[in-house]
Amino acid sequence: MSFRRNLVKFAAVLSVFFTGISFINVPNQTQTVHAAEQSTTEKREAVADLAKKQVGKRYVYGATGPSAFDCSGLTQYVYKKAANKTLPRTTYTQVNKGKSVSMKNLKKGDLLFWGSTSSPYHVGIYIGNNKYVHAATPGQGVVEQTLSSYFYPSAAKRVLN
Numbered sequence: 001m002s003f004r005r006n007l008v009k010f011a012a013v014l015s016v017f018f019t020g021i022s023f024i025n026v027p028n029q030t031q032t033v034h035a036a037e038q039s040t041t042e043k044r045e046a047v048a049d050l051a052k053k054q055v056g057k058r059y060v061y062g063a064t065g066p067s068a069f070d071c072s073g074l075t076q077y078v079y080k081k082a083a084n085k086t087l088p089r090t091t092y093t094q095v096n097k098g099k100s101v102s103m104k105n106l107k108k109g110d111l112l113f114w115g116s117t118s119s120p121y122h123v124g125i126y127i128g129n130n131k132y133v134h135a136a137t138p139g140q141g142v143v144e145q146t147l148s149s150y151f152y153p154s155a156a157k158r159v160l161n
Contacts, residue, residue: 043109047079048125051082055133055143058138059135059137064077069142095155120154
């Protein structure tokens with residue numbers, strides 16, 4: 001009888017053990033989706049943070065960093081380094097990337113364009129709190145500024161979805 005009792009105990013232990021393993025290995029779809037969303041949020045934060053670190057660097061036409069930039073060179077450099085996202089070289093081609101977003105629904109990392117939406121002359125990176133970073137002019141270099149009606153973007157694109 002002790003053999004039978006030991007066999008029942010052993011079977012119960014195995015049952016609990018395998019139930020625990022199967023419970024541990026059940027994929028949680030909610031966590032997987034959340035991790036993907038978090039990854040995009042982290043990329044947006046990284047883009048905004050790296051853009052801010054470029055403030056004070058020189059503006060040089062045709063420069064793509066790391067010590068000097070023009071406006072599209074800045075966006076191209078920041079996106080590649082912070083989010084491993086390759087953007088085309090010019091403002092005119094960068095405006096064709098991503099999806100259009102309303103200026104009222106901006107998120108960190110969105111690209112801001114000035115001029116016509118089909119042929120912009122300038123680009124910057126939205127960093128949150130109504131602010132953006134851009135390679136302004138040769139005299140100003142890379143600066144952080146607040147959105148204002150005086151120099152308001154004509155379009156915004158979200159390339160990190």
